Amino acid sequence: MMRDAANLDRAACEAMDLADPLAPLRDLFVLPGGLIYLDGNSLGAMPKDAAARAEDVVRREWGADLIKSWNSAGWFDLPVRLGDKLAPLIGAGAGEVVVCDSTSQNLFKVLSAAVAMRPDRRVLILEGSNFPTNNYIAEGVAAATGGRVSVRLCEKDAIADAIDETTAAVAITHVHYKTGHIHDMAAITARAQAMGALAIWDLCHSAGAMPVDLNGAGADFAVGCTYKYLNGGPGSPAFLFAAKRHQGVSQQPVTGWWGHAAPFAFEPGYRPQGDVRQFLIGTQPIVSMALVETGLDIHRSADLAAIRAKSMALTDLFIQLVEQRCAGHGFSLASPRAAADRGSQVSFAHTDGYPIMRALIAAGVIGDFRAPDTVRFGFAPLYVRYADVWDAVDRLVTIMDDAVWQSPEHQAREAVT
C-alpha cells in the first residue's frame, strides 16, 4: 500500500479510518485519552468488558459462591473451553488447544514431549536471535536428556537448511519478536517432517494479529501467549496446541493431577488423559484465566482477513511516513519491507533509539526499545487507527527535528520493559 506522498496527510488517514470495516471494534477497548498505544504487541489493551468480568469472577464466583464455582462457574473446564474458543484463530480444531500456564512452561512441555518422541535424534533447532526464553527453555530440555540432545541456533533461511535426519524438532517463533519477520510455517513444517523431525511453533506475535493455519501447515505442536494481540490481560495464561495425532501418544514430564485421566479419582499412579488435557499440570489462576475470555470474544467477532489487511496497511503507512518525514534522521528499517513478510509491527534501528523512545513515550506515543538499538512499534489492528499512525509519526518528527531526545531527561538510562 504505497500511496502517493502528496496525498498523505492527516485527512487522508482519517478517510482511511472511515472506510475501515474494523473501526467499530476500537470502542470495545479502553484506550486512555491522548495516548497513542503502539505496544499492543507487548501488552494488549483492555477490553471494556474485562472490568465487569473481573468484578463478577471476584465478587460473585469467588466471594459469594465460593468452592461451588469450580463446577457451577465452570472453573475446572476453563482451559479446554477457552482453548476451543481460541482454536479457530490459529487454525486448530476443537480439542486441540488448552489455555494454561505460561508460554515458557508450555514450550517446556511440548519440547520435552518432542525429544521423547524422537529418541534417536540429537538436535533441537531454534532461532538464535529470537526472544531468548525459548532458547533457554530448550537448553533446559536438552540438559535433561543427559547429553543426548543439544540445541542448535540458526537464523532465518538457514533454519530450513539446518534440518536433517539428526533433528528431533524445530521450535520457531512464527513472527520474530524484534523484527516482525514472518517465517514460512508451511515450508519449515514440511521440511521438518520430511526429515522425520517435529515442527513446533510459538505464536506469541502472530495469534490474534493475522490468520494462522496450524493444521493447514500440519504443525505438530504450538504455544503462545494471550496477553499481546489477544488482549487477555497482564500475564494472562498462555495456550498450548497439540495436533490430534499426538494426543494420548506423546508424553510430557510435568505430570500433575490436572493432566490425569481421572483427576478426582485420586488414583495412586499417574495415568495421562488421552486428549489435549494431558498437557495440563495443576490448578490455574482463575481470575486471570477468566479475563482471557473477554479478549477472545472480541477476536471471534472480527474477520481475520480484515485484521491482516489492516495490519499490513497500518505498518506500510508507518514505514512510508517515517521514511519520508524523518528522512535524514538516521532511522533504518529493521523489519521486512514487504508487508507479506512482516507481522503487525515495525522496528527501526537507530543508534539513539533509547532516548528517542523515551522522548516518544513522554510525548504520549507508547512503543518500546529493544537493545541495542531497536525502536519497536506494534499495530494492533483492532484498536489502532490510521490517524494514530499519522499522529505518532508527527510527534516523532517533532522529536527529531527539534532534537527533543537529546535532553538530559531522555538520555538517562532506566529499565524499559
Next chain:
Amino acid sequence: MMRDAANLDRAACEAMDLADPLAPLRDLFVLPGGLIYLDGNSLGAMPKDAAARAEDVVRREWGADLIKSWNSAGWFDLPVRLGDKLAPLIGAGAGEVVVCDSTSQNLFKVLSAAVAMRPDRRVLILEGSNFPTNNYIAEGVAAATGGRVSVRLCEKDAIADAIDETTAAVAITHVHYKTGHIHDMAAITARAQAMGALAIWDLCHSAGAMPVDLNGAGADFAVGCTYKYLNGGPGSPAFLFAAKRHQGVSQQPVTGWWGHAAPFAFEPGYRPQGDVRQFLIGTQPIVSMALVETGLDIHRSADLAAIRAKSMALTDLFIQLVEQRCAGHGFSLASPRAAADRGSQVSFAHTDGYPIMRALIAAGVIGDFRAPDTVRFGFAPLYVRYADVWDAVDRLVTIMDDAVWQSPEHQAREAVT
C-alpha cells in the same frame, strides 16, 4: 480443650466468640449470609479488600497505565515482594520465597533440583495416601532421570524409617489433605539430612493455619498454595521456598527468562539468577497474583500463636460435639484425636458420607467429600466462629436424626470437588 458436655450449648459457644482475640478479623472477609463455610481448606474466603484490589489492577494498572505498570506498579517484582511478605508465616527469611506458578509446577522444580543435587541417590520418598498430584509429579521427575531414581510411597511413621543412604529426598505434605495429620517436620528433616537426603515440604494445608518453622527445622525446599488458608483467590499462584544455602547452587530444569540472571539483557545462553529467582520461569498471571497480597496482609496482622490456639479449640469443639450429639449415627473420627497432631481440619469416615455431605451443603454447611467415605471440614481460624461450629453440628444432627440424607436428591451422584 475437652469441656464438660453439660456446659456446651450455643450460648457457651457465643461466649467463646466474645473472648476470641481473632474475632474482629472475620469482618475483613466476605461471608455469605446463612452459610457456614467449613471449606476454607479448599478455597479460602474472599478478603473484602480483594474486590477493590481487583478493580484497581484491572482498570488502573492494566487499562489506564498499560505496559508501564510492569515497572510503575511493580508487576515484575511481585513474585519476590509477595514471597517476602509470606516468608514470616512459614519460618522463612527474606529472599527465600517466591510466589509463582502452581504447587505442582513448583514441586516439579524443587524435586528436579533435588535429584540433580544427589546424583548418587536413587529414591524419592513420598506419602502414598497424600493428595496425589505430588506423587504424580514425583513420578514424572523420576522418569526424567532415565531410571536412576524411583518413587517410594510410605505412610506416616514408616516414612522416617524408610529414609536411608539411597534416599535422594523426602517430599512430604506437612498436614495431610484428608486426615489433617501433622507430620513432625523437624524430626523427618533431621532424619533425612542425617542420611544425606534432602527434605522438601508441601505446606498447602498448613501455611496460614498454624506457625510453620522451615528454617527452624532446617528444611531444604518447600512449596505450597496461597488459595486455601492464605485467601489468595481461586487458583492464585503458589509459593516456593529454597533455603539460602541452596540458592545459586541447585539447578532446576525449566530454565525460562524470569529465572535468568539478566532477564532483560536477552543473552543468548541461560545463566541462572544467584538467588531464589532462579526458580522463576515465565510471565506471571498478574491479576491473580496481585490478589494474593490482600490475603497476606490480613495474615500478617494476625498472631500465629493465636491462630493455632483457636484452630485447635475449634476442631476439638467440633469433634466433641459430633461425637456427643451424633453418637450412634456411624461417624468415626478419621483425624488425629490429639489437637497437637491435627491441622485445622476434621474428617470423619461414614459409609454414607457422600449423601450426608450433599444434605449438609443443601442445609448451608459447606464441607467436602473425599472418596471413598470421608466427610471433611476445614476451620479457618480467621473467620470461623465457635457458634458456627455449634450451628454446623446442629444441622448435622437434624440431617442424621431425620434421615434427611436418605432423600433421593442427596443420594444422586455428581461431581463434588
